[in-house]
Each structure stands twice: as C-alpha cells, then as structure tokens.
Amino acid sequence: MNGWLFAIVQTLCVVFFAPFMAGLVKWMKCKLQNRQGPPPWQPYRNLLKLSRKQVVLADTASFVFRIAPYVVFSVTIVAVSVVPVISVQLPTAALADVIVLVGFLSLARFFLSLAGMDVGTSFGGMGSSREVTISSLAEPALLMAFFTLAMNASSTNVSTVIAHLSQGSLILYPSLIFSSLGLILVAIAETGRIPIDNPATHLELTMIHEAMILEYSGRHLALMEWAAMLKLTLYSLLIVNLIVPLGVALTLRPGDLLLGAVSVSCKLLLLALFLAVVETAQAKMRLFRAPQYLGLAFILSLLGMMSHIILEVR
Amino acid sequence: MNTHEKNLGQLAAPDIDSIPDLLAQAGIPTQELPDLKGSARCFLIDAGLWGSVAAMMAKNSMRWCAVWGEHCLPEIYVTAAFAARNGHLLFRAIVADDQGELPSQTPFFPAANRPERYLQEMFGIRFTNHPDPRRWMRHQAWNENQYPLRKDFPRAGTPLEETPPDSDYPFIPAEGQGVYEIPVGPVHAGIIESGHFRFQAMGEDILSLEEHLGYVHKGIEKCAEGRDVEGLARLAARVSGDSTVGHAWAACQACEYAVGITIPQRALVIRAILAESERIANHLGDIGACCNDVGFTFAQIQFSRLRELWQRQNAAVFGHRLLMDVVVPGGVSRDILAAQESLLRKGIETLHRELETLLPLLYENPSLQDRLRTTGVLSPAKARERGVLGYIARASGESWDLRRDAPYTPYQRKAITVPCYTEGDCRRRVQVRGDEILVSLNLLVTLLSDLPSGEVVKTLPPVTRDCSGVGFIEGWRGEIIVYVHLEAGGRVARYFPRDPSWLNWPGLEEMIGGVIVPDFPVCNKSVNGSYSGHDL
Numbered sequence A: 001m002n003g004w005l006f007a008i009v010q011t012l013c014v015v016f017f018a019p020f021m022a023g024l025v026k027w028m029k030c031k032l033q034n035r036q037g038p039p040p041w042q043p044y045r046n047l048l049k050l051s052r053k054q055v056v057l058a059d060t061a062s063f064v065f066r067i068a069p070y071v072v073f074s075v076t077i078v079a080v081s082v083v084p085v086i087s088v089q090l091p092t093a094a095l096a097d098v099i100v101l102v103g104f105l106s107l108a109r110f111f112l113s114l115a116g117m118d119v120g121t122s123f124g125g126m127g128s129s130r131e132v133t134i135s136s137l138a139e140p141a142l143l144m145a146f147f148t149l150a151m152n153a154s155s156t157n158v159s160t161v162i163a164h165l166s167q168g169s170l171i172l173y174p175s176l177i178f179s180s181l182g183l184i185l186v187a188i189a190e191t192g193r194i195p196i197d198n199p200a201t202h203l204e205l206t207m208i209h210e211a212m213i214l215e216y217s218g219r220h221l222a223l224m225e226w227a228a229m230l231k232l233t234l235y236s237l238l239i240v241n242l243i244v245p246l247g248v249a250l251t252l253r254p255g256d257l258l259l260g261a262v263s264v265s266c267k268l269l270l271l272a273l274f275l276a277v278v279e280t281a282q283a284k285m286r287l288f289r290a291p292q293y294l295g296l297a298f299i300l301s302l303l304g305m306m307s308h309i310i311l312e313v314r
Numbered sequence B: 001m002n003t004h005e006k007n008l009g010q011l012a013a014p015d016i017d018s019i020p021d022l023l024a025q026a027g028i029p030t031q032e033l034p035d036l037k038g039s040a041r042c043f044l045i046d047a048g049l050w051g052s053v054a055a056m057m058a059k060n061s062m063r064w065c066a067v068w069g070e071h072c073l074p075e076i077y078v079t080a081a082f083a084a085r086n087g088h089l090l091f092r093a094i095v096a097d098d099q100g101e102l103p104s105q106t107p108f109f110p111a112a113n114r115p116e117r118y119l120q121e122m123f124g125i126r127f128t129n130h131p132d133p134r135r136w137m138r139h140q141a142w143n144e145n146q147y148p149l150r151k152d153f154p155r156a157g158t159p160l161e162e163t164p165p166d167s168d169y170p171f172i173p174a175e176g177q178g179v180y181e182i183p184v185g186p187v188h189a190g191i192i193e194s195g196h197f198r199f200q201a202m203g204e205d206i207l208s209l210e211e212h213l214g215y216v217h218k219g220i221e222k223c224a225e226g227r228d229v230e231g232l233a234r235l236a237a238r239v240s241g242d243s244t245v246g247h248a249w250a251a252c253q254a255c256e257y258a259v260g261i262t263i264p265q266r267a268l269v270i271r272a273i274l275a276e277s278e279r280i281a282n283h284l285g286d287i288g289a290c291c292n293d294v295g296f297t298f299a300q301i302q303f304s305r306l307r308e309l310w311q312r313q314n315a316a317v318f319g320h321r322l323l324m325d326v327v328v329p330g331g332v333s334r335d336i337l338a339a340q341e342s343l344l345r346k347g348i349e350t351l352h353r354e355l356e357t358l359l360p361l362l363y364e365n366p367s368l369q370d371r372l373r374t375t376g377v378l379s380p381a382k383a384r385e386r387g388v389l390g391y392i393a394r395a396s397g398e399s400w401d402l403r404r405d406a407p408y409t410p411y412q413r414k415a416i417t418v419p420c421y422t423e424g425d426c427r428r429r430v431q432v433r434g435d436e437i438l439v440s441l442n443l444l445v446t447l448l449s450d451l452p453s454g455e456v457v458k459t460l461p462p463v464t465r466d467c468s469g470v471g472f473i474e475g476w477r478g479e480i481i482v483y484v485h486l487e488a489g490g491r492v493a494r495y496f497p498r499d500p501s502w503l504n505w506p507g508l509e510e511m512i513g514g515v516i517v518p519d520f521p522v523c524n525k526s527v528n529g530s531y532s533g534h535d536l
Helices: A003-032 A042-052 A063-081 A091-095 A098-118 A122-153 A158-167 A174-190 A218-243 A254-281 A287-312 B016-025 B047-059 B110-123 B220-224 B229-236 B241-259 B265-293 B297-318 B338-364 B366-372 B380-386 B390-395 B426-449 B501-512 B517-527 B531-535
Strands: B036-038 B041-044 B063-072 B075-083 B088-096 B101-103 B126-128 B179-184 B196-202 B205-212 B467-474 B479-486 B492-498
Touching: A003 A042, A003 A063, A003 A091, A003 A218, A003 A254, A042 A218, A063 A098, A063 A218, A091 A158, A098 A122, A098 A158, A098 A218, A122 A158, A122 A174, A122 A287, A122 B179, A158 A218, A174 A218, A174 A287, A218 A254, A254 B297, A287 B517, B016 B041, B016 B047, B016 B088, B036 B241, B047 B075, B047 B088, B047 B101, B063 B110, B063 B479, B063 B492, B075 B110, B075 B479, B088 B101, B088 B467, B110 B126, B110 B380, B110 B501, B196 B517, B205 B501, B205 B517, B220 B229, B220 B492, B229 B241, B229 B479, B229 B492, B241 B265, B241 B467, B241 B479, B241 B492, B241 B531, B265 B297, B265 B338, B265 B426, B265 B517, B297 B338, B338 B366, B338 B426, B366 B426, B366 B517, B380 B501, B390 B426, B390 B501, B426 B517, B501 B517, B501 B531
Parallel strands: B036 B467, B041 B088, B101 B126
Antiparallel strands: B063 B075, B075 B088, B179 B196, B196 B205, B467 B479, B479 B492
16 A cells, blocks of 8 residues: 555544544543533534634734634644554655654644734733743643653654554653653643643633634634644644554554554543543643643653663663 | 631621710711611711711721612702611711712722712712712713703613714723733623623733623613512512522512511511522522633532522422512512422432532542632722622621621521631632532521411502612622612602622722732632622
8 A cells, every 4th residue: 555645544534533532522521520512523513614604804814814724724734644643654754753743833833823913802812922831831841752752762753753662562661651741741731621721611811722713713713623623633643652552553554554543543532531531620720830730741751851861771 | 617606707896776876976966767667777967977977987897888869859868878787877968959969988988989980970969079080880871961860861761873882981001011901891702791891911910900880781770760569579680680589578678668567477488498599599500600710610510500400499499490579579479388398308408418529529629729729819808998798708707697697587586607717719709608508508497497377478558658668688699788769659769779799899809919810700700790780
C-alpha cells in the first residue's frame, strides 16, 4: 500500500472522527453526572448547522478575522497529518518532527489570538491575553517532554520515537513516566479542559478559548470549533501512542493496520473516560493557579529529562 | 465552631421602646403617628431634621432599611425605615411637591445612596448634600423633568416612538498605565436578567466595579395604583419571580394591618410553610449555580436535580412550582390536606437525607473550596456600613433575621437558628445557604406538626376609609419591607416593595476590589441580587 495514500486517508479519518471524540467525552461526562446528555455524534449536527448559517461579521473585523478560521483549521490538519495513528510507516512524519509539530500548533494559536483581538471587544482581548499567557508556560513544558522522548529514541521524528518505544522491552523507564505526566498536564491545559478552562461555560469573564471565538458565527465558527476538536484529538493521539505504543502497526500490512486501528480506538476510549472523570471530580482552577499547574508540568518534564541523563544513558 | 453561637452578629442597636426617649434627649421633637399600621412604630418629624435623625440613628448603631415617598397632593410624604435590635422604626417628613427639599441621609448611611437618587427621580424631591448627583433609575425612557410616581404622571407613561440609546452614564473612571474598562451587559450570555457592570481592571485584577441597574424597570409601583387588594397580591407575587411568597406575604400583611383584620392561624402557618419551601428551593438552586460558576458541574447537576424535585413537590402540594398566588389577602388559596401533608413530609425526609451526603462533599472538595475560600470577601465592617441583608450579611457577621429578631406569627415561640460566620467570602455565603436549608427543613417539620385546624382564608372587610400599613417579612434573600396605602373603596393608592436587593447590590461592589476578573461570576452568583426586585 502506498504510504502517501495511507497518510492522506489516515489524516482524513482523524479529521472526520475528531468531533466524535469531543462528543464522546461530553457524553461520558453527562452520564457520570446522571444526565441524559446529547449523543456523542451531536458535534456533527452542530457543525452542520453552523455551516449552513449566515456569517455575521463585525464592522471592525479586518481580513485577519476572516482568514483566521481557515488558517487555524488547515494548520491543525497539517499538524494532525504528521502524527502516527495506526501505523508508524508514515512518510509525512519525516517532513515534520516534534519541534515543527509544536510550531504548527503555535502558528494556529497565533492566528487564533490575533482573531480574538481583531474585532476589539474586551472579551476577545481578554481571551487572547489568557491564551498566550498559558501557552507561553505550556510550550516549554511540552517541548521538554518531547525532548526526553526524543533522546530516548535518538530522533525527533514522531514515528521513529513511537517505533522505538513500541519495540523496546516493557521495562518502565522513570524518564518516560515523568515526561508522560508532564505531557498529560500540558495537553489538558492546551486543549482548554477543566481545570484550566471550561469548554461548557457561558460566562464570558471566565472564558479562555471560548472568549477568543465569541465573535465568530456560521461556517467560521464551525471551522474554529472543529479545529478545537481536532486539537483535542491530536493531543489524545500523542498521549496514547507515545505513552502506550502497544498495538501501533509497524508495517502497512492490512492485518497490522486492523489491529492498530482497534487498539488506538480502545486507548482513545479509555482516555476519554479519564478526561470525563477528571472533569466531573474537579472544579476549574483559579486563573492565577495555572502558572503553578504548568510549572508542575515543566518540572515533571525536566525530571524526566534529568532521570534519563542520569539513569538511562549508557 | 463560631457558627450558631447565640447572639453572634445581632445588632448592637438599642431596644425599640427606648427610641422615643433617645429622640427626646437629642432634642428632636417627634409626634407618634398611629395611622401607619403594622409592627413598626412611626414618628412624624420636621423635614429640616431629616438629616439629624439619620445622624442620631447612626450614632446608636441602628440599621438603615428603606425610604419611600407618596404623592398626596399638594405634598409628598417621605418615609424612612430603620431597624433597632428588635423591631422597626419609621420616620415621616412632609415636603411640598413643588421644589421639595430634604437633607440627605446618605452621609450617615451609604445604603441610602441609591434609594434617595431613585426617590429624587420618581418624585422630584431634591436631596441636599447628597454625595452622588448622577441619575440612577431613569435611563432615557422619560425626560429629566418628568416624575413618574407623581399623581399627574399618566399611568400608561409617555412612551417615545423609539427609546434613545443610553450611552452617556458617567461611570467613575480609573486612570493609570495599563488600566482598562470591561463593560459587561446589560444583555448577558446566560438566561438571566438585564443589568450593566462596568469593571476598571488592570490585567486580571479588578480595581473597581460599578453597577448600573434599572434596565428592567417596569413601573410596578405605578401599575399597582388603582388595583384592588387581590390584584395587588397578584402583582406583588411578580415583583421578583423567585421570591413570590415573600413579596406576596409582605403585601398581604401590609393590607391586613391596614384594614385591621386578624387572619386564621392555619393560614399563617401555611404561609410560613410556603416561605420556607421557597427559601429551600432558591438556596438549592444557588448552591448549584455557585458551583457551576467555578466549573464544578457535578454539584450543579445534583443541586439542580434536588431543586427540581422540590419544585415538583411544590406543584403537587400547592399547585404551582414557584408557589405563585397561593398567598392571597386574608389567608391562603390552598389548604394542606392529609395526603399532601404526607407527601411534604416524605419530601422533607428525602431532601434531608440527600443533603447529609452532598453538603459535606461540597465543603470538603479541595478543588471547589480552593475557588470559594477568600474569594469576594465582604468584611463585617463593610457589611454593617452597607446594611446588607440575608445570607450575605450572615456570612459577614451580621445575623439580622426577622423571624428571630422581630418575629411575626407564626414564628413567635419558634427557636430559629440563624447561621452566622465572619469570613464573608464565597465559601461562607454558600455555607450559610446550606445551613439555612437544614434549619428550614427542621422548621417545616415543626410547622407541619402544629398546624392548627380551621379555615385558611377570611374575607377582607370592605375598606370604608383611607388606611395604610407596613409589612415586614423575612424573604429568602432577606428582609422585605412593603408599604401599602388603600383608599376608601379598597383601591390601592400607593404600593412600595423594598426588596433586599436594594441593599445587597452595593454589597457586591464592595467585595469585588482585588478580585480577579474570572472570579467575578461566582461572587455575583453568591450574592444573587434580584434585578427585577431592585428595578421595580
């Protein structure tokens, strides 16, 4: 099977299933809270509805506001395309390593925060300022976690790292545990989940991600929301495949691919359950606690790096 | 435990019966007015002494409660209410309706600030030396020289084709590098009422908050004029939808005082059952809402569920989820039969059991408590200065509760525990609500046990002469004061409801300095002032 074709099909699948992942977390959360809850496929209906609606633009909106949804959405898709989902035989992964991956996410965030400020409402500006504050702390922790994993595999290529981890013996490396924890904390912050941000709130004053996209409507809003769901799925995939690389296909043989697809679905399901439990048991953190939280993530990643150098380098 | 200690937070003010002597000592000539019926004592004083009376009241640690006016051609009667340790005191001054002037009481009681500005706009009385000359309730819907509560103002108002935008209200600006304004509202994202908040902030720190209310001014007082007492009770039940029992009871109490009728004991006990049910339902909803505002959805869902079950029970027992129109002049419109009583008892037991599990869970959840503790602190000194009421006062060391301090039937001879804390943060405001639910549940059991037999409604005698009364009821938000003036023939000449929100809204402004922007919603929810009850 052609690797490039496989990469395209895989990316499209992720793009298509991302709303389901977001809907699934919400559905599980509702069930945990004794609520009926919308079905997991509700996000598809929302996206469809939004795409049919008229776009309302503020008089003060510049071209940045109009292009931002397309930029954010497409850059997130490109980021998704370099992450191995079912198989590590991914030619696109060679085009962009983890550093570029973080760069893609930053580019998307850059446009998102510009769009938040573009119209000139106080809520948008507030959201952008918070987003940038948080990501400036999250990014170093994320990179540090990636570096630890990369040093393990002696490569910054995501595919190589996953292949290396899955071929390794089942010994638990302390560096892996620390950097995985760091990665999870960062992922929760970066995808705007509780305890950092509350994706379900209607209170403008407390919003981070939602505040930036408050002025969006119609297909623009659909793209922004879809991009956010993609980001959630992207981080989920990174977590499950880097921490538990079990089952990721090392070849492009149909049997391996099938096994890979089944295993990644199961792992995502478990992760969704984990997210739902955390969001049910926790209140949102005070905004000024976020630096401490992300500081913890950074320290965990740093500990991972140090324990790798001290204990694992032969 | 500093809660439930006897007398914690009770007013240091003197006994109500010692006031005439104190007035005499201060050289303020008074004349007791017997025609304002009710539990409060009323004195007529000279308009020029309006300020001196307030000064004397402030010196004796009395609490400022309300001020209202009434246009009785060609004069305007202005009445102010104060609370002593065990009851209320009313002062009335009479001014001419053309260029009437009164010394302001605001320098002595900051709580009088907005009510006096409201009076100024509604009647055209000028308050001399008032510290704040800005308009308050009048947006742009009527002109500056029109006074809606005067008799010559048409009841239908003088609506313009299109109300001009209200964009020039002079908020007090903050200056300095990096200071910016955040306008919020009047239209909010949630399904809540309309009101404007203007923040002066620096980064995420709020320097100050200023409220601008009046967006839901409906002219309730004017609507009441000319109604009969039944119509008034229905209107009063809608002053603020969530305290329909409190307002309806206060209005009915005022009417019943005015016409001098004693209503059946059974009706009074049923009214108290209604009032406690209303308190429980609202507190349940509020606890959940506070949790929701800090992203703790689990508690919100649980408490919404409990509230919903409670309201369904309301519908089953009293025929209305929000208990509207059950309180009627002369009694109540529905009796509690044996079947309904057992339903109510079962509901009380279930709720009690559920709360025993849920409340400790909230009080001990670290991530929730981390958000609520030290958030939005209203110090006891500020609370006293602002005269805040209800659960806000009780979280800040002021435990005034009419049911205990100036009890009305059937609360006499009932042991009412009033929770009181001194920290004044969001956690305590949530906890006071939790405590109050448990107190109310116990009270409900007691009330049901000694429900006297007999009728539940008595017809009001025809009103043959002018009469007026003042009602005082402890609503779920705090003390509700209602003034009703009936003309001969039974039509309402003047109705004035003082919702506790008048005094609680300024309390919110006081607790916001130093809070960060994303913590404002939970502070606001922990206060939960009524827009409608304030805007009238």
